[in-house]
Amino acid sequence: MAKSVVHQFFELGAKRDVDGAWDCFAEDAVWLASEGSEPGTTYNKAEIRDLLVQMDKLGAEVAAQGMAGVFEEPVFLVNGDQAVVEWSLRAADGKIVERGIDLFTIKDGKILVKDVFRKA
């Protein structure tokens, strides 16, 4: 089976291919961040590119501090169009400092929704 767009998104992100990662999102995609008062903050397709650039920089900074953002293998839901990815931020000593879940909704082979939740 071909790799899902969710797998592709994380692989491209790991390669620091911002435009490739951005292309995984549908034109009408939304990224619902965990932070913000809506609750969460909604980013549209254009705003998602800025977010990916920010996250790429943040990832490099975190790595430079010996920390690691760890993403587990995507697991699909039985409805077939959603997948969860557990993630964590780990300190240099391996201690988990943050944990969360991304809930993805796929449409026509693209990411339609990236809904982020975390411990807080």
Place this chain on the structure above:
Amino acid sequence: MAKSVVHQFFELGAKRDVDGAWDCFAEDAVWLASEGSEPGTTYNKAEIRDLLVQMDKLGAEVAAQGMAGVFEEPVFLVNGDQAVVEWSLRAADGKIVERGIDLFTIKDGKILVKDVFRKA
């Protein structure tokens, strides 16, 4: 197909059957709350009963204020032993004031892990 223990848990909770809801958890179950510094706080089986009593009281208080805790239908993951439940807290006017996800892990027909994440 028989209803899953996750379905049973929410049905018993809605009926305010605290002991029935508690019985849905395995003896070695953990409830990983979204709040707390571990990140999240870990409650064991004995502590889960206190938590259920607290949440039952809180649910009644919230309802008395015209607010509603809304739990979506559980959706299983393709691995067969996990399920996600999206939840929200809504004000009297229907406005969503908080959203989150419970990620359940099932073992031998009981809840082994209830891992709670939210917007924050």
